[in-house]
Amino acid sequence: MKGFTLSVGLLAGTIIGAGIFSLPYVINQIGLIAGVFYLAFFAFVYFLIFLMYAALLQTSEEEHRFIFLARKFLPKHLAGFASLTAVLDLIFTLTVYLILAVSFLGLITDLPPLVALIAFWFFGSVFIFAKLSFQGAAEVLGTLAILAIVVLVFFSGSGLPDVPLFREINFDKLLLPFGPLLFAYAGRVAISRIIGEYRKEKPAGRPFSMKKAIFVGTFIPTAVYLIFVFGVLRLAPDVSPEALSSLSFLPSSVLSLLGALGILAVWTSYFMIGADVRENLKYDLKIPKWVGSLVVLVFPLALYFAGFQEFLTVLSLTGGVFLGLEGIFIIAMWRRAFPSHRLRHFVFPLYLVFFLALIYSLGGFIL
Secondary structure (H helix, E strand, O other): OHHHHHHHHHHHHHHOOHHHHHHHHHHHHHOHHHHHHHHHHHHHHHHHHHHHHHHHHOOOOOOOOHHHHHHHHOOHHHHHHHHHHHHHHHHHHHHHHHHHHHHHHHHHOOOOHHHHHHHHHHHHHHHHHOOHHHHHHHHHHHHHHHHHHHHHHHOOOOOOOOOOOOOOOOHHHHHOOHHHHHHHHOOOHHHHHHHHHHHHHOOOOOOOOHHHHHHHHHHHHHHHHHHHHHHHHHHOOOOOOOOHHHHOOOOHHHHHHHHHHHHHHHHHHHHHHHHHHHHHHHHHOOOOHHHHHHHHHHHHHHHHHOOOOOHHHHHHHHHHHHHHHHHHHHHHHHHHHOOOOHHHHHHHHHHHHHHHHHHHHHHHHHO
16 A cells, blocks of 8 residues: 555656646636546546556566667667657756746745846756755655645635636637646656556565556646646636736735745756756766756756747647657557557557647747
8 A cells, every 4th residue: 555655646746747837827718618628638648658658667677767768669760869859858847947937936026037047047956966865855845835836726715716617619729738738747757666666565565556556646636736727717817827927916925925835846846857857868868977967057048048938838839849759759669569458549549649739839839
């Protein structure tokens, strides 16, 4: 039971992150009923992707990462592209956190946006080089901060959201949630840790169902997301893309607490992801340590100053393009490894979901 509970917590905690702040705006654009459907649908999509990724990881007794699997199961030219995609996904995610940090610091300080950006970047970057034991504790702290935001927002209002249950859905709005929801449910890095926990518990006579742990760990965030969306839309029907900045009418004490919790959440995630990028570059791509450190320090800031400053645009690009490609690569690897598996009937529909996200997000960004 301990292994199962820990595995569920690892996956749910990894999934729940910055993506939550885009969901009230996205669901407001399509209506509450469609929003609930999309949340449940993408939770199921990622449940299948996580099962596929877990099966791929279990083809080896050693602990490996996405880049190793790409080299093992994909043609050489695609493996290199997949590896680059995995790194770019994390770098763009760091840029998303920089954008959020500026917004959240604006709730609690009068710092100019440029000063707030540099201050957050500096303190986030310093802790990329912290000890792993500290980073593990920080991961828990960041998840607790987001859960505290959800509870605080939910209990700050009363009644029902003043948002239509249904909205007229055109083609543009039909695909609008794809990028943000792929970002909101991304939690692939937790799967290897779940497998590690299973391998530790099984010899001790405490095996648990990984499939059930992945299912519960994927759908718990759905409940958290619904509570947050309900709470925000009840307070601010005309919500902004990053949610919390729409709540400036709340008492200053509540607003300051929300801002502080938001900063804590994105700060811990920033240096955790930064450390992961550095490790990927060092161990999987064999890039010198100092070069990897320079990449993780400079590239997110460079992207911000290059014009990637709109939260929903960058988040949708990251989710739709890079996570869309990641999903496609995982399915392709799984097909090569398990051509006769009973889940093979889900391959085409899953491909379609990730291809639609990729085309829509890339096309929207270019246009």
